[in-house]
Amino acid sequence: MARKILIVDDDQKTRLLLKAYLEKNQYEVILSHNGESFLAELQAHAEQLSLVILDVMLPDTDGFALCRIVRKRSNLPIIMLTASSDETDRVVGLELGADDYIAKPYSPRELLARIKAILRRAGAEAAPAIRSYHFNGFTLDLAERTVVDSAGAPLALTGLDFQLLKYFVEHPGIVLDRSLLCEETRGRDAGPLDRSLDVQISRLRLRLNDDGKQPMLIKTVRGAGYVFSATVSVTHA
Known part of the structure; x- marks a missing residue:
């Protein structure tokens, strides 16, 4: 069964690029464009999700707020994306419970490598060898x-x-x-x-x-x- 990933990003081009690349690499991808749609998808697919990817800057909220909500509900792995080079954003995200942080611009291949690494760690903890x-x-x-x-x-x-x-x-x-x-x-x-x-x-x-x-x-x-x-x-x- 393909791993299911939920992505929230307000840039349509970025969303579609990531969806195409990750689906090519055998992941199932659900897209959302703002905090409201993300929370609706999270509620609908919570039991099937393997990982979420949160953009920090969103039109109706921010990735930090969504990270808090996700972490209160589950131990679902979280990767955060930011256009800021400020180290403070990265530290705040990790302190809120994010598992990894990637600064834009980044390559889809780098993101894929981070996803695989996180899921390997999560799988090793959750499943018998x-x-x-x-x-x-x-x-x-x-x-x-x-x-x-x-x-x-x-x-x-x-x-x-x-x-x-x-x-x-x-x-x-x-x-x-x-x-x-x-x-x-x-x-x-x-x-x-x-x-x-x-x-x-x-x-x-x-x-x-x-x-x-x-x-x-x-x-x-x-x-x-x-x-x-x-x-x-x-x-x-």
Whole structure:
């Protein structure tokens, strides 16, 4: 299930840019343009939200007031955005309970990195650790960093192969575009002529006995990317 993020910002261009970028990276995004609409969306989606992003300057209130309200109601992670370079704003926001603070202008990639870091910390505190993933007779063991088949025989995978398969089993049923997969496994975007990811996926299919012509595990979604189609279960540590 995609993580749901609520964003309040009075600049429409910024809102739409963030929505498009975060949805491309597999997040569900709800937008609001002022404090009143933010509080309505917060009330409607409180149980499903993973994080909120608050702009400090809003037409009917400010992000500090909204931060106080959110923090009184829950421990929901909060990131605050400001156009001010004044350190006082950052200190006030953090003292009110914000988890992170980003000054404008910022890149969507930087914001995405902050979101991932906060959700990793929140997830580590809230959820039991996963030891292994199971799919189609295979077991991917996170602690041992191995993948074995139903007979217990280990697969010969490189470190990058393991990282790619790990990302697939963590996001079953979700279409993942090539740029996202490259960024998650290699730390860089895929260029238009970069075929290294496709070669790696072909190799991974071979290791998993997944027919390259009619794959059942890692399927190609033309013009969109790849999707891991197997049913995945987990064993907790």
